[in-house]
Amino acid sequence: KPSNLPPGPPASMLGDNTRDVPAIRPWRTFMEWRKRYGNVMSFYLGRTPVIVLGSLKAATDLLDKRGNIYSSRPRNIVAGDIYSGGMRGISMPYGKPWRNWRSLMQAGMSVDASKTYEILQSIESKILLRDLLHAKDVGDYLRHIRRFSASIVFCVSYGRRLASLDDEVISTTQKIEECILPGKFIVESWPILLALPRFLQWFRWDPEKRRSEDTEFYLSLMNSVRDRMKLGIAQPCTATRALHKQADFGLDDIQSAYALSAPSQAGVGTVRHFTILNIRLYKVAMILFPDAMRKAQAELDIIVGMDTLPGFEHEPSLTYLQALIKETLRWRAIVPTGLPHSTIADDVYEGMYIPKGSTVYANIYAMTRDPEMFPEPDNFRPERFLNTDDARLANYTINFGFGRRICPGMHVANRSLFIFISRVLWAFDIVPPKRADGKPILPPSDDFTTGLTSHPKPFGYSFVPRRAGVEPIIMKEALQAEMDAAAWM
Numbered sequence: 094k095p096s097n098l099p100p101g102p103p104a105s106m107l108g109d110n111t112r113d114v115p116a117i118r119p120w121r122t123f124m125e126w127r128k129r130y131g132n133v134m135s136f137y138l139g140r141t142p143v144i145v146l147g148s149l150k151a152a153t154d155l156l157d158k159r160g161n162i163y164s165s166r167p168r169n170i171v172a173g174d175i176y177s178g179g180m181r182g183i184s185m186p187y188g189k190p191w192r193n194w195r196s197l198m199q200a201g202m203s204v205d206a207s208k209t210y211e212i213l214q215s216i217e218s219k220i221l222l223r224d225l226l227h228a229k230d231v232g233d234y235l236r237h238i239r240r241f242s243a244s245i246v247f248c249v250s251y252g253r254r255l256a257s258l259d260d261e262v263i264s265t266t267q268k269i270e271e272c273i274l275p276g277k278f279i280v281e282s283w284p285i286l287l288a289l290p291r292f293l294q295w296f297r298w299d300p301e302k303r304r305s306e307d308t309e310f311y312l313s314l315m316n317s318v319r320d321r322m323k324l325g326i327a328q329p330c331t332a333t334r335a336l337h338k339q340a341d342f343g344l345d346d347i348q349s350a351y352a353l354s355a356p357s358q359a360g361v362g363t364v365r366h367f368t369i370l371n372i373r374l375y376k377v378a379m380i381l382f383p384d385a386m387r388k389a390q391a392e393l394d395i396i397v398g399m400d401t402l403p404g405f406e407h408e409p410s411l412t413y414l415q416a417l418i419k420e421t422l423r424w425r426a427i428v429p430t431g432l433p434h435s436t437i438a439d440d441v442y443e444g445m446y447i448p449k450g451s452t453v454y455a456n457i458y459a460m461t462r463d464p465e466m467f468p469e470p471d472n473f474r475p476e477r478f479l480n481t482d483d484a485r486l487a488n489y490t491i492n493f494g495f496g497r498r499i500c501p502g503m504h505v506a507n508r509s510l511f512i513f514i515s516r517v518l519w520a521f522d523i524v525p526p527k528r529a530d531g532k533p534i535l536p537p538s539d540d541f542t543t544g545l546t547s548h549p550k551p552f553g554y555s556f557v558p559r560r561a562g563v564e565p566i567i568m569k570e571a572l573q574a575e576m577d578a579a580a581w582m
């Protein structure tokens with residue numbers, strides 16, 4: 094172990110720290126360690142050096158400013174190389190194929206491209222309001238919100254909406270998502286098994302069979318857009334951009350078909366459904382901090398009024414609501430350690446040596462709780478994002494990761510969150526159930542799940558219309574929205 098690595102916990106007898114890193118909420122342990130070892134620390138998992146960045150400054154200095162070194166991903170043998178043939182951009186190493194993939198993501202989800210999905214986001218949110226109005230229980234709420242979110246990201250990829258959760262695209266995508274979770278196979282820890290004769294590599298058998306099924310599925314989705322383009326009825330989406338100038342992106346048919354599945358992977362199945370998890374988080378925040386909910390509603394009533402739904406055109410004037418969305422992302426980070434980056438060359442930072450091949454985590458959990466930037470971090474206070482000249486708050490994107498791998502879907506996600514949150518708060522109060530003695534049953538404020546994502550466990554609540562006039566407006570808008578939605582079928 095080189096002597097000038099960033100400081101970190103002493104290694105065990107086996108020479109690494111595998112036993113020191115808990116399986117449950119490791120980000121909290123990393124934050125504790127930060128007190129002792131500082132904002133850049135290191136330890137070993139097996140033979141791999143792991144660097145954890147505990148401050149926004151360290152993440153910006155390394156992941157943003159030295160993106161030429163820090164933008165790869167750790168190798169993922171079964172899910173990435175074997176199952177996906179190295180074609181899934183999210184786990185691709187840094188290099189030309191990833192850059193080609195990323196330029197397509199950029200074309201489909203840039204700030205400008207994201208605006209083209211606003212019409213559908215508006216339509217889906219009107220239909221969602223009606224569904225929430227008629228839902229019978231929390232299970233119904235969750236299903237409707239899931240459909241809303243899935244339909245939007247599917248549309249980002251293929252320009253077609255998902256009108257029902259029974260669409261087989263959803264179950265197929267969910268099955269695939271379960272397979273691409275990293276680290277379930279022994280060969281990840283013992284890559285030497287790849288030296289076995291191929292027919293003895295049992296860990297290949299199932300993933301390779303599934304891969305050909307996935308390839309067919311992705312090609313059929315892409316080809317259906319091709320057909321619609323020929324008929325002149327395709328809605329603008331990432332697929333139309335990919336097919337229109339396929340040569341420009343340097344991707345052949347199969348590579349394009351895999352690339353187009355990336356947005357859906359971030360939101361159609363359930364495993365990494367980041368937008369939905371944030372919506373769940375927002376409901377917890379509104380129940381625990383009803384003052385913030387009321388302030389946002391008061392702003393909506395003044396700026397938008399009672400007779401019409403809020404829309405994207407109101408966004409610039411809804412400054413408290415914008416701050417509330419940022420605070421929802423910050424208050425409890427749903428991807429607490431981000432996705433791991435990996436270095437492709439040796440580097441030195443403030444005298445510390447960071448070897449090539451290190452896995453680098455940005456501890457987003459620690460950054461969003463930094464008391465210097467966010468005093469009293471456990472308090473949900475949108476005001477911290479208002480009237481500030483601190484660029485770190487004005488341009489807040491910490492939860493979307495860093496550098497060249499920053500979430501390409503963040504503009505789409507922000508548009509979905511805005512239209513969902515503004516319309517729901519305009520129409521409903523989010524209220525907790527009550528005990529027999531009349532006291533509210535509140536969800537826990539941070540007893541969340543652990544894993545790649547950390548999000549609230551199921552809890553009780555209802556959407557209660559804020560006033561009598563809400564229902565007819567929702568019904569009228571939803572009727573029109575159903576008709577408008579026909580163009581995305």
Ligand code: HEM
Nearest residue numbers: 183355356359367368431432493494495498499500502506
């Ligand atoms: C609030 C919702 C979301 C959050 C908090 C979020 C967060 C993240 C984070 C932390 C990363 C890792 C960035 C890094 O490596 O530094 C990421 C990557 C990614 N996200 Fe998102 N995301 C969200 C929604 C979405 C949506 C809606 C899409 C697609 C429509 C999307 C597509 C992707 C893709 C494709 C990557 C991989 C990028 C790469 O490896 O180059 N995300 N996201």
